[in-house]
Structures are given as C-alpha cells and as structure tokens.
Amino acid sequence: MDISNSVGKSNVLSKRGLRIMNDSSILEIGMLKCQTNGYSDANPSGVINAGTAENTISNDIIAEKLSQVKSPYLDDPDILKYKDFTGITTFKNTLCSFLTKYANAHEQLNPDNLVILNGCGSCIAALTIVLCDPGDAWLIPTPYYNAINTDSNRLPLVNLVHVDLTSQESQETGQPFQLTVDKLEDALDQATVKGINIRGLFIMNPHNPLGDIYSKQLMKECLQFAKRHKLHVIMDEIYMLSMFDEETKFTSVLSLDDLPDPDMTHFIWGFSKDFSMSGLRCGAIYSWNKQVVAALGGVAYWFAVPTAMQFTLDRMLSDEEWVGQTYLPTNRKRLRDSYDVMSKGLTKLGIPHLVRSAGLYIWADFREFVSPLTFEAELEMFYELIDAGVYIPAGQCFYCQEPGWFRIIFALPNHIQQLVLQRIDKVISKRRKFNLRCPVGDGENK
C-alpha cells in the first residue's frame, strides 16, 4: 500500500514506524488478496488461500468443543479483572500436565517455569526482548517461516543471521536442506567477524516450511554447539502434535534428560496449529531460567491472554479423554488423508516435493517452471498463481537461498485441494508450453 504521499509531513512517523509501514512481506500481500478477493461459494473465482499455515480441516471439532465448555466462565465477574499476566494458575497447571504428557517430558513440568502469552509470535517477540538488545541477532537456518523475522525485529529490533541450507542432497540423509553443526559454526564465525552480536540459535522442530523433524542426535549437537559458544537456544515446537505418521519418532527438547544447558534453553508451543485455533491467540514459553521467566513477567502485560480465553482453553485441555481419544487422533487422520491428496496430486502434476509427515504444508520444487531460475521470475510466478486464483508463497518469503521452491498448505478441505491443484496445473501447463518454445537463453532476454 503506497500512502507515502497521503500526508504532507515526512516526519509524522518515526524511522522505525516508516520501516514498519513499508515492510509488507509477500505473505502479507497474499493474505490481503485472500481477504479482499477471497475464494468462497459466493466468489468461486476468488483467490484460494493455500498459503497461510492454518489447519481448517479440524476446526469443526474444536468449535463444537468450545461451544460446550465456554458457558460457566464468561458470566463470572472475576474474569473481568486483571490477573497474573503470565497466565492464571489453573491454566498453567493444566498446560504443564498436557505438555508433560504429549512432549514426553523428562520430568513433570513446573508451572513456575511457564509463561502464557497471546500466540507464539508474541512468545518469540517477548523472549527476543528479554534475551537480546537492539542490534543483536539470532542464528537461524534457511529456509524458515518468515514471521520469525518480524517477530524478532518489528518490536524487539533484533536481526536474524541466516545459516543457508542448500537443495543439494546430504550424503548422510539423502535429503536436501539439511542442517549440520559445521554450517552453524561457519555462520557464527562469519557473523562474529562482522561484529554482529549473536545471542542464540533459533530452531523449529518440526520445521516450517520443510516439514523436517530433527533427529535426537542432531538436536543434541545443536544444543552442544550453543553451549560451547554461550548461546541461547529457542526451540519452537509449535507443530509438535501436527504429526501424522505413527512411525515417525519426534523428540521434544522437553524430553531430553541430559540437556546441555538448561539455563539457556527455551521451549515454545501454542494452540494455533496443533489445535487449529490461530484466531484465539494463545502460546506458551517454558524456560528453566528463573531470570528469564521473571523478565518475561515484566513484558507479559502487553501480550496477555484474556482470562476468559484461558478458562475456556483450560476446560478444553482438562478433558483428557477428548484430547487423547477424540481430537488428536481425528486430527492426525485428517492431516494424513489431506497430505496424501496433495502429495499424490503434486506427483501427478510432475511437481517434485519433500515427503514428510509433520506440519500443514508441503515444500515443493517448481524449479522446472521458473525460467530464468531467478528470484524475480519466482516472484512473477507467485503473482501468476494469484492471478490464477491460488495463493502459495514463494521460497523467497522463507529466505530460501535458491529460487524455485514454493510452500503449499494441504490442511484444506478436499474440494479446495482439488481446486488448488487445478489452478496450479493451469499455470504450470502454460509455462511448460512457454518453456518448450523459449529455452532459458531466450527467457533471460525478454
């Protein structure tokens, strides 16, 4: 949105205000398209949102549950008052029990170590504020979920230093975009030479957008690397329960009995993804460091979850049978089925992609259709897909260092998935023809 000339004064906003105003990410542009001209029964040619990582195939179960548990709370005058802004005691206890069970925690989690805030974005912002000064930086492997950048930067004024992973397949795992400690060491060295103060390492497990799950071995190596260099580690496990393959083993950082440096290790989880409720804004930080917890208490006021919401979520989680026997297995099955539809559909279209079993998305290789293979051409394809009625963010949104990759959300109703595949097909079919006529050399000249 260009409104820079809408007022006469150039110094109405602060420098950071101007930066924030002009910092529209491609994800935000896509979301806006889906808001202003979104697909619906009434607007079938509107843009389908296959770009925002929301689970819209299980929220009927949640909505039904919430409609049952909300009643006794909103009419209690006490919920209208200020409470402990880091979360009410009863909800902290319930959430600790839940995380202890489902993260297979090494020991019963302590509610005194838990801080509940309005979404994982706020958890990242709050942790960044208390652990970093303006100008400091986190190390983070690319590609990564781009909002970690805005979470760290817009309020906290902290930067991300990239550890670039490549599509070249690892000799060890046979997979592309694999993290190694050597790459972390290199990135830290280079940042240090540049005088950047690296305060820690940011890890997503399961990973967004790759869908990778870190092996216990690799996770430990990362934690040891951090300890060696006196770095914090933020372990963002927001997709912990969005796993849909019983065979795949997931190791939460909470489950380790020999954490290299508990004082510098901080865990994040939230309801947005695993419980299909991004609109409810609730996440949590678990930290073993009492100073960190106390400092988070000093910023929790601005990121507090309304007491009524906490009571509602508390009631929902407290129904352990519903969580363990109904919601989670149903959600897992639906994710599995949806994944299969999208994965098979992409295969049929001839689009290679990572085969994973976690998250709500598939990391897909469109390099064949991006010509020339540049970020500009990738962006062009992004807009062409939007014009064809489907929003899927390009790899550059995730700071992928190689053009040609896209992330596609599969956690969508089946008929929507079919439309997504059709609209993608329309774009790539045209491009296939175009590529046959115009080899790369020509494309570069246009």
Next chain:
Amino acid sequence: MDISNSVGKSNVLSKRGLRIMNDSSILEIGMLKCQTNGYSDANPSGVINAGTAENTISNDIIAEKLSQVKSPYLDDPDILKYKDFTGITTFKNTLCSFLTKYANAHEQLNPDNLVILNGCGSCIAALTIVLCDPGDAWLIPTPYYNAINTDSNRLPLVNLVHVDLTSQESQETGQPFQLTVDKLEDALDQATVKGINIRGLFIMNPHNPLGDIYSKQLMKECLQFAKRHKLHVIMDEIYMLSMFDEETKFTSVLSLDDLPDPDMTHFIWGFSKDFSMSGLRCGAIYSWNKQVVAALGGVAYWFAVPTAMQFTLDRMLSDEEWVGQTYLPTNRKRLRDSYDVMSKGLTKLGIPHLVRSAGLYIWADFREFVSPLTFEAELEMFYELIDAGVYIPAGQCFYCQEPGWFRIIFALPNHIQQLVLQRIDKVISKRRKFNLRCPVGDGENK
C-alpha cells in the same frame, strides 16, 4: 524479587531484559501483595486492593450481559482463524458508532481510522513504536498514571519528559496541579537544550490520578502548542464515560470541529475502565493519519484481540438500549454513590482531597501524616498502610514531584470502602500521636 544470583551467568539476559526484570514499580509490588495475601471472606486480614484502578462495582451487570451475548460465536469455526489484526470490520463499525455518539464526535467516525488492540496499554505502546524511535521522548504533566511510563518504555524504549505540576493552587482555577501552556513551553525548552528529541505530548482526559477534566479552552491551547512545535498529541480518554456528575461538561478531542492538527492527533479509548473489564483486554486508537494507521497495522499482530472477544464485545455494544438505558446510567449512579462514601469518609478522617467527578479514584493529601515530608517517609507510610491491610499507591508511583499524596480507589463495594477507611484511620491515628510527640525537626533526625 531479587533473583539476580539464582543463575551463574550474568549475561543470560540482555541489558534491557535485566532492566525489565529489576524494574518493579510500587504499583506492581502492591498488586503482588494483593495477589499473594489478598483480602477475602476467607482471609479478612489480607490486603485490600484500593490501589488498582478497576471498577468492581458494576462488573456484575457486564458479566450478566456477556453471559447472554456470547453464545452464537464461539462455536463458529471461522472465529478460530486469523482475521485482520487491527480488528474485524463489524466490530470496527459498531465501535465507531458508539464513540461517535458518546464522545459527541464532530463527524461520524470512519472505521478505516480505527485500530483495535488488546488494551489501552498496548495502544500506547503501539503508537509510541510507530511515532518514536528508541531514545525519543513524550512530554507528560506530572503526576500521571505510572503505567504510561512502562507502556512507552519497556517495549518501545522511549522516555517520558516530565512537566511538573505543583500543589500550589492556580490563581485562575483555584485548584492545585493545574497545567498551563507556559509549563509545556518551559519543559520543551529544557528538554531541547538537553538534546532530547521530544516527539509529542501525552494528555489524559479525564486525568488519572487527579480526576481533572480539561476545559475546552485548555485542551485547544495544548493542541495549538503541539501544532506550533510539530508535536504529536496522544489524547488518552480511557475514563471518558466514568463521569458521575451530569453537570460536569466533558469535551472529547473527537468532538472538536477545529482540531488544530488532525494529522498529528491520536485518540485512545478502551473497555477496561468504562466497562469494568480490564481482564478482557480491549482498547482502540482513532487516528486521522493514514500513515499512522498503516504502521499500526504492521504491529497489530502482537497486540490483537481474539476474534471471539471482538464478536462478544460487538454484540454487547450493539444493544444500544442496554448501553444507554441500563449500563451507563447504573454505572454512573454507582460511581456517584461510591465516590460520596469515600469522599465523606476521608473528610471525616480529616484527609483533604481533590473533589472531582470523573474516574475511579480520589487524589488525597496525606502530607500531615508524612513526617518528615520526604519521598522516603512517603514510601514508609505506603508500606505501613500495606501492613495495616490496605494497598493505596503513594504519589511517587505517579511521579508526583511533591511527597505526601496518595491515590485511593473508591469504585469498591461499600463494606470494602468502610474497611479501607478503618485501616487508613488506624495508620493515621498512630501517626497523629507520633507527630504530636515528634515535630518535624525531630523527625528529620531519626
């Protein structure tokens, strides 16, 4: 809370994290006392909270209303998804109609100028972030509600430059602590000499803790002062409807038809005080400046109000008859009655205080009982009051430049008010005796 030695590493927190951890205001200490050893039927000797500005005499009406309107929304899967983080359209429309009516707005408010965030504290923080860079400052008359300091500083890293008002009665109004434009000019001059970048003026109307209502004339002079110096004005009118005297005329900044500089004027209001729901966390900014609104959109994600809450509040406000015929008049009458009880009680105890007709609090003059008349002795009395079972914050919490003043919340049930008065009486009676034995000179030597 001193936990600085609880971990071995001194650099676990950032510099700002350490500052946040150690920045416990007296208000927070008081609230903590009321949380850990609070007064209740089961704990009658616990500390009564007459210090947190909450309206606990009308929240029964709100709770009843909320219990009626919540039903149709929480079971709608759509509310579980991300929405426009600056507020959903329907709620923006409703809130604009409401503010247009009750602020007696000069023209129908435009929903495009409205940004809804999780509480007025977040509104202040967000505005400060987009209007100021770290190290910049707001001008603010003292005494003032101390959280404006933390709202401006903890996340935004912006400072407040004080315009100190004195208890000496104004020749013009006959009242103490009166703001004049000369004082603003002086404070701005002094700050400029010191190299401080003043970005704007912060005004609360009705004022907290004084209960003052600005005359239209004074407000315009302040706005003209700001325009002259190219400063923003934040007009915080969070107590706009907590007025309990039909005779008193209140002029909202929204009602002015000749606003000196609309592009630099920003209005704040929220539900916490006027609708007795501080725990629900909902406030709003109205700004005529499209750049400011756009930049606020860039930080709204971290301060978003859950969609379900917005629907609930929307339904509540949409019942115009209930708002205009039931809630507001009942609340006004209850505030009037409670004010009278506290004011008469203080008079009976011989405690002078400002006679006002807005807010939830009374600014009271305890100078007779603070001996010597220093901030140290004031703090001592603050703790003595807590030991006697009542938390009322001392003037230094509000950066009052003269010791001896306290703010007392009167919006409490009658039997609690009586206890507050009894416990205050206990402390001042002891002090009266002490003062008779030890005149000021002696006191200074102890």
